[in-house]
Amino acid sequence: MSSGKPSWKNFDREEAEQYSGFILGSASTAEYFIEETSDPDALRYLVESLTVDRDVSGDSDVVTQALLTSRTTPFDVKQTVAQRNYNLNEPLVPDTVRKNALTAIKVGKPIVLYGPTGTGKTYFAKQLALETCLDYSIHTATPTWTPADITGSIQPETEGGEIQYHRQAGCVSQGIQKANEYHDNWGVIIDEITRADISQVFGPLYTAIEDEEQVIFKDEDGTPLTLNDDVKIICTMNMSDRTVNELDNAITRRFAMIELSRYGDEERSELFKGWIGKLGSEVDIDTDELRELFERHHQGINEGTTTTGENGIMEFGPMHYRDVTEFLTHACGSGGPYVGEEAVAVGQAFATYITPRLLNTAALPQINRLASHYETLDDQFEAFDLSPAVDLAERQAEAEEREMGVSAYE
Incomplete structure (x- = not known):
């Protein structure tokens, strides 16, 4: 153990308060504390002390990353850290829509929010992701999408005059990586899904939804990525693009279809x-x-x-x-x-x-x-x-x- 640092293996909140000035005196010290402590309340106090105007040796990103990747940090504390720069208002959708969406996410169902333009589907998707996840990534479907945009692909790159091949994760695979890294829920928002050929693009995803052991991609290190409950998939669809009845039955069987209709x-x-x-x-x-x-x-x-x-x-x-x-x-x-x-x-x-x-x-x-x-x-x-x-x-x-x-x- 480095000289001058207390043993923080079992530090409690009271001791975290006592040494907070020392802990937050440098990014490396704060990172060490976060990695070693086993008391969630100690980390909670650390985040309360880590205000936006506090400078942790000019490297607060190190502290943020350590808090997000720690298995000890409570979920709500991770949300506070990840979402401190967001400024979304309260949900504007009808209460039944919000309840249905929250329930679907709780039972592990991917969601499609559908309805006419102007009903706040994308805005609500972001609010829903922030309420149930640490953070989210958002991707807008296009007519050129292929299954690789969902799962991933192998892309050639020229390095030093030679062609090298690298694995590039798709939007859902990226979400799996984030959820695995942070050990908590990560939202993947796929906006305007009917711009893509759903039957073709979502094929591998359908299989992964039904079989949690199905590997949908391997990352650059060869680590297999499988869809798990920590990945919350939220899609949006304009009714002007296609009606629910015209959708592939495969998606309506596997996704919770939640309508955002015109307001009363x-x-x-x-x-x-x-x-x-x-x-x-x-x-x-x-x-x-x-x-x-x-x-x-x-x-x-x-x-x-x-x-x-x-x-x-x-x-x-x-x-x-x-x-x-x-x-x-x-x-x-x-x-x-x-x-x-x-x-x-x-x-x-x-x-x-x-x-x-x-x-x-x-x-x-x-x-x-x-x-x-x-x-x-x-x-x-x-x-x-x-x-x-x-x-x-x-x-x-x-x-x-x-x-x-x-x-x-x-």
Whole structure:
């Protein structure tokens, strides 16, 4: 044992408090203490003392890594260390959705969060991972994904003029490595899974879910990686990409399918009220009028209008409206570029954050109805200039008609 260091094999919290200044005097001393102590409360006190403004010889990453990899460090303490730079708010999803997701994770089921755009699937996936895991990694699926993006691959690299082959873990294999390293839960978020060919890409994963001894990859050292309960897989899927009924039966059998549907009137109204309430007194916008615009816009998209008797255009969640309020806060607040042009700013916010997301998955008939919907809102709300959103939808309709060989003037 190094000279000058006490024997910390059985140190308790009281002794950790007594020697905290010495322990945190250098990264190497703190690392030694973490490796040798067997008292979780001693480590808990160490983390409480290790505030963000404390400098551990300029090398706090060493201490952080030691705390995360120690088998003695309690799970909640590891979470505190790993997540200290995160700033996610409380879950916004309905309580039943949260309960269902937490239960699925507790029983070891991978999860698919599905629903229309704007229901907060990705945001909730992050919140869920932070609540149940030390930390998470997030990966967005693409049409070019192969099974190697899930499990791993062998990649050639040129070193000194010679080709060397290295093993590169896929997103789930990386999660297994993290969980093994930290001896606790690690979240793997796979966003927008239906952008990839699920049947092809998830094949090896299906086998690993059913057989915990199935090796899905070997790391650079040849260590076999198997899927275990410490790896929490959370996927998201937009309903605009594919319906649940069109999914491969293999995934619906192996994953917990949790729907994030449109919010109820009261829940949605509370969200709008909270976001608009943060605009502050510096923003010269009638907040009641803005809330009414949000409500009528949302109702027309999802349910249609009472004046025309038409059904809704498509399913669209409320989360995108938060982007509008954040835009307005910065654009119309003190020193913002739209001070004195608040009416214009509202239209630009819709054209930037709402309309493109609607047009992205809309067919031509829906695009025409979107343009008509924005025209109606522009007429109804004289306090706001929604012409940018109207123009955007009309241009998209004209482009679609040209592509189909249909004259926009017929």
